[in-house]
Amino acid sequence: MASLDVGLFGPGSVTWRVNREQALLLGGGCALLEQVAHPLVAAGVSDHSDFRADPLKRLRRTLDATLAIVFGTTDDAHRAAEGIRAVHSRVQGTLPEDTGRFGSGTAYSAQEPSLLAWVNATLFDTSIRTYELLFAPLSNSDLERYYEESCQVARILGVPDSQMPPTIAGFREWWSEMLRGDDVVIGAQGRQLAQAVLTPKIRFVPRPAFAPLTLFTLGLLPEPVRARYGFRWSSTKERAFRASTAAVRAAVKAMPARLRLFPQARAAERRAASAAA
Numbered sequence: 001m002a003s004l005d006v007g008l009f010g011p012g013s014v015t016w017r018v019n020r021e022q023a024l025l026l027g028g029g030c031a032l033l034e035q036v037a038h039p040l041v042a043a044g045v046s047d048h049s050d051f052r053a054d055p056l057k058r059l060r061r062t063l064d065a066t067l068a069i070v071f072g073t074t075d076d077a078h079r080a081a082e083g084i085r086a087v088h089s090r091v092q093g094t095l096p097e098d099t100g101r102f103g104s105g106t107a108y109s110a111q112e113p114s115l116l117a118w119v120n121a122t123l124f125d126t127s128i129r130t131y132e133l134l135f136a137p138l139s140n141s142d143l144e145r146y147y148e149e150s151c152q153v154a155r156i157l158g159v160p161d162s163q164m165p166p167t168i169a170g171f172r173e174w175w176s177e178m179l180r181g182d183d184v185v186i187g188a189q190g191r192q193l194a195q196a197v198l199t200p201k202i203r204f205v206p207r208p209a210f211a212p213l214t215l216f217t218l219g220l221l222p223e224p225v226r227a228r229y230g231f232r233w234s235s236t237k238e239r240a241f242r243a244s245t246a247a248v249r250a251a252v253k254a255m256p257a258r259l260r261l262f263p264q265a266r267a268a269e270r271r272a273a274s275a276a277a
């Protein structure tokens with residue numbers, strides 16, 4: 001009998017171990033805020049999506065595609081990546097106003113390698129920090145493996161190797177420089193999109209209901225980015241963030257796998273078990 005296709009990674013990968021956890025969704029808001037902190041990304045999102053009306057739609061699309069790439073068969077992964085690349089090919093335009101070092105009229109394209117690298121980096125950064133907050137720290141060797149595996153995903157999405165540091169240490173240095181550099185600057189579009197992330201317009205859901213998720217999102221956000229948005233943070237909010245994180249960690253730990261893990265991950269693990277049988 002022909003061997004079954006377990007996909008790009010498989011049960012021994014750090015990617016499967018980390019990305020199977022549904023609790024990583026709690027980091028989605030942070031990733032979105034990081035992404036639109038780059039004014040050219042914010043312009044692309046603002047001009048080519050209904051983000052303000054339904055900010056969760058972008059997160060759902062990203063999630064569905066990511067789960068297909070990570071836990072689908074090899075064909076599933078490449079089809080999902082092809083779909084993302086097709087969407088990116090239509091996202092281009094110009095910046096409507098001066099924003100930091102980017103002048104009005106600056107051209108943007110979702111296929112621009114540096115913008116692709118930035119968006120992929122936000123997803124990698126947020127997934128690591130969310131996982132380590134809610135589950136357990138990753139060893140240095142696991143972090144290196146996870147970074148190498150994330151580069152596989154980035155490549156099929158169109159990020160060239162020249163835009164990816166070769167090691168996790170190199171990535172951290174690049175990431176720190178980006179957070180403090182002049183590419184990250186919050187313009188009017190970024191602020192509007194951030195507001196849509198923190199208090200999405202969902203029928204019959206009052207704005208105060210989003211307060212716990214807003215606290216987690218802002219607590220997870222890197223301090224340099226949080227400061228550039230102008231979000232106020234305090235020792236009281238930090239304590240509340242730590243307490244809520246501990247509560248979520250305990251709740252997740254008590255959940256059975258059928259509730260804790262993404263259905264796509266459980267299906268992939270069953271497929272891998274069949275392949276090994």
